[in-house]
Amino acid sequence: MTKRTAAKYKIDRRMGENIWGRPKSPLNKREYGPGQHGQRRKGKLSDFGTQLRAKQKLKGYYGDLTEKQFRKIYADADRSRGDTGEALIGFLERRLDAVVYRAKLVPTVFAARQFVNHGHVTVNGKRVNIASYRVSEGDVIAVREKSRQMAAITEALALTERDVPDYLEVDTQKLTVKFVRTPGLSDVPYPVVMEPNLVVEYYAKN
Known part of the structure; x- marks a missing residue:
């Protein structure tokens, strides 16, 4: 179990999206982020911020995997043949x-x-x-x-x-x-838009 399982409802609010499509998501009541600064106006994200957000959303969707776990899966996808983003989704779904x-x-x-x-x-x-x-x-x-x-x-x-x-x-x-x-991105019924291509860009630069 991840250490942050108890705070899983905060993930939706941190991402600003109901990433699991749950009726009980706190976003259905409060569309701002968690914490005392959650209601501050959000500025435009940089390219890095957009890529980081895409990674956090995909990582959070699968039970808030640790960075070590997620990076290992990405490394496996990067070594595989074909599109790395599609391979990443396939490995996560497996x-x-x-x-x-x-x-x-x-x-x-x-x-x-x-x-x-x-x-x-x-x-x-x-x-x-x-x-x-x-x-x-x-x-x-x-x-x-x-x-x-x-x-x-x-x-x-x-x-x-x-x-x-x-x-x-x-x-x-x-x-x-x-x-x-093994599914590709278009096969997986995500309730929100996932962007594994941005995750690939994030790891390529970091």
């Missing part, structure tokens, strides 16, 4: 906690990390409790038998605020998820 969240087995990405860490998930029949575990195309993720009666799962599956993307095949009866293919 995280086990991201797959659990996308499949609507849990209500939030923070809950997904906890769900995995507590050992409720298997990958291809083997128990995996590492949220950052990187799944591969064709992998089958399942909720362990003893965990299938959890009320949180039923509540999450009933949520109407987000849909399961087509790069996952979900069996809501068996509570299994097949990771069909």
